[in-house]
Amino acid sequence: MDGRIVPLIMCGGAGTRLWPASREVHPKQFLRLFGKHSTFQDTLLRVSDRTLFERPIVITNAAYRFMVLEQLAEIALEADVLLEPVRRDSGPAIAAGAAFAQSRDEGAIMLALAADHVVRDAAAFVAACRQGLAAAADGRIVTFGVQPERAATEYGYISPGAAISGDVRAVAKFVEKPDPATAAAHIEAGYLWNSGNFMFRAGVLLDEYRKVDAQSVDAIADSVGKAGRDLGFVTLDPEAFGSAKAISIDYAVMEKTSLAAVVPVACGWSDVGSWHAVWELSAKDAQGNAAQGAAVFEDSRNCNVSTDRALVALEGVDDLVVVATQDAVLVSRQKDANGLKRLVARLKAVAPEVTESHIRVHRPWGSYQSVDNGDRHQVKRIVVKPGGRLSLQKHHHRAEHWIVVRGTAQVTVNELVKTVHENESIYIPIGAVHRLENPGKIQLELIEVQTGSYFGEDDIIRIEDDYRRG
Known part of the structure; x- marks a missing residue:
């Protein structure tokens, strides 16, 4: 390798927060919610400039492997595809990608990205990557702090600390998802949204992870060392990988390391964590209604409709989400993402098939x-x-x-x-x-x-x- 950044695309999540469109066997990162490409494809295209980015690594699971290949082929890109034998959250997934990249280049610099995020200004995001590259090369674990657009309660926050170089700052502290009043205070104090995307030298990330849980990191490295090849996929060793502790990268490394840095960026970012977020990102009529598919609105405001085939007509209602697939219909309040989470949990008990697979x-x-x-x-x-x-x-x-x-x-x-x-x-x-x-x-x-x-x-x-x- 020649010093370019190795993108690591994390593509193993189930994404039930956008039920019924997103389901266990066909999750949201593969859906075309905002145009001709899925968020997985848009993420890959965002890091496809080969003057800055290397061939990407995608980490997913066996259930999604052929969807990954199909969507890569649709945009004429190739990647190394690693298969997790079991889900172990983002910590082991990123560590596996880092160990794989390090096995080919001891000094590999990596950019870990979630496959289900939206970035409306790709150029601004790439500029932030260029800005954070020197800090990552110097041994910092760089995260991307999004300039807040509102007092969001669904995101964690970052408090920027001392300047490192240019706009890159040390991280003073990470803050959990706040209540509305606290979120407003965070914005007033100059805090940034935590996007959950990171850039780092592979060896640095593994060393910092090892300080917290050496046994898991050794198991992950062992799973990469013993990995097989099947139909072009890299199959991580099941026994070794399965012995790693399930934990997010935030808890495993970012909240404990003294090497965290942050690059502020305004790039139209969203983690698309709810149907309300989809509505925020969608084109709307004069009354604030958004539609994907056939929909008619009469005396209705700020509604969001997504339909596969059937015509959806709304009259005299405000702030509703209506999602119609061929085997399920959701009617929900716009801003109650927690309510949908509770609903899907109930559906898993009473009608699990509609949370797992489509017709x-x-x-x-x-x-x-x-x-x-x-x-x-x-x-x-x-x-x-x-x-x-x-x-x-x-x-x-x-x-x-x-x-x-x-x-x-x-x-x-x-x-x-x-x-x-x-x-x-x-x-x-x-x-x-x-x-x-x-x-x-x-x-x-x-x-x-x-x-x-x-x-x-x-x-x-x-x-x-x-x-x-x-």
Whole structure:
């Protein structure tokens, strides 16, 4: 490496604060909330200037690995993708990225970024990175303190201390999320929002972490040293990584180190931690209403609508959030983020499926979506990416009938290999060994009609699989 900054993108969180759009298996960092790119993609694009930034490292988990690759490909970028075997919060995740970078360059300087944040002024953020680079090279752990736009109670604060160089200041103290009066006092005193993004020399971060919990840092380093490779992913050793203590980087290092520094920045930053934050970042009409999808407002003010397909019409209401997906509808007060947190916790107990997965289920080869269900049948819409193919498989309890509605399918049924075009269909009997693939240049879309006595995913017996699933 040549002294450029190595971005470390933390991309393993579940993001249920934006339910029902964000769910366990498809969280908010992969959603397109503000345009054609997800926040994960925007984060990568923000650090894509190769005169300043190295090839990025993305740390995520096995459930998200193919979404990461797909979204990287969409913006024509590549990264080293590390897979956490279990979630251990931001401390071990950042330490793993640092150990991986240090294994290639002892003096690596890293920029740890959350994948689900929004930065509206990317140039200002990059300028702050340039400004903090010298301090990080000199052994400081630099955080980015956002100039407050209001007396926010949902963010932690930083009190800047003595000047280090230019606008870079030592951190006098970190402050937990305040009440409204305290937040106003913090702003009056010149405090900054704590963005939770950091720049540091990899070795410095690991040394400071080791002072607090040497056992965990050694376990994380061991997990990197013993890491394997699978389909291009770096798979951290499960036993070693799993023995590390789950803790945030703030508690593990930042609140204890004497090396913390802060770069003030005004870059239109938000952690998009609630639907109210989405509303704040969205374009609005003259009455303050924001909409993503089809919405009509009459005598309504300061409302936020997000809808997948159905038209949402609001009349005579103010300060509401309405989020409509194909299997769930949320109606909530604009500013009660804690209320949504309590609601999702309750849903996990009474209807966990709506917090975990969407009707549309993403797979490494594409996606499928349930259309209709009955006692003896199930109908799905299946989309296969160009070049994608499902596993070679069979079922004990169901037969399948595939009708191609777009593109071209290559279908294997036992010894038969057949090309199926638009408006054509093929039947797969119970027990037949079969495979579906898309040999074409456009998406393959088909309707699958299943008939039988059981339709669970555990009735898929995989014989061969490009993606090495069980």
